[in-house]
Amino acid sequence: MKLTDEVIIPVPRIKVWEALNDAELLRQCIPGCEEIVKKSDTEMEAKVTVKLGPVKASFKGAVTLSDLDPPNGYRISGEGKSMMGGAIGGANVRLEDVPEGTKLIYDVDAQVTGxxxxxxxxxxxxxxxxxxxxxxxxxARLAVNEPG
Incomplete structure (x- = not known):
């Protein structure tokens, strides 16, 4: 499965970059995220519960940041396992200056197995x-309200 979209965030690109690297802010943004533990500047562990129609699954897995190009973007990849299967995927995230602030463009590729x-x-x-x-x-809402 592939998804592509973009969002305008009315703050400077450096502020969006900092927010993208803030584990606590990410935890607050990820639907169903119960915890994110930052292991290093590029590695995190997460626990997320997702409802897919009639099925509810809790995934525990690893998240890795790669292809870092501050403050222009990165690749975020993750792999999670649950009792009912797994999920693997990632997203290329790009940041561009626009008159309104920052355009965040993302291309997601993901697979669910099992x-x-x-x-x-x-x-x-x-x-x-x-x-x-x-x-x-x-x-976007939390990045705008972040101090800095």
């Missing part, structure tokens, strides 16, 4: 789009 994929296949893409929209709406 029992959860077969039980909730028709719900995966619509749910992913909804969760992505919720994340970036929250992210």
């Amino acid at each position: 029992k959860i994929a077969s039980l909730a296949q028709r719900f995966i893409e619509p749910t992913a789009k909804q969760l992505s929209a919720q994340f970036f709406e929250s992210f």
Whole structure:
């Protein structure tokens, strides 16, 4: 599954970059995220619960930042496992200056595997789009209100 979208955040690019690297802010933005533990500047562990139609699954996994190009973007990759299957994917995130502040462009690629994929296949893409929209709406709101 692939998703591409963009959002305008009315703050300077450096502030958006800092927010993208703030584990606590990310935890607040990720729908269903129970915790994020920052292991290093490029590695985190996360626990997220997601509802895919009739199926609810808790994923625990690793998140890695790569291809860092501050303050222009990075690749964020993750792999999570649950009792019903797994999820693997990532997103290329790019930041561009625009008159209104910063344009955040993202290209997501993700796969769900195992029992959860077969039980909730028709719900995966619509749910992913909804969760992505919720994340970036929250992210834009919190990035604007971050001190700095």
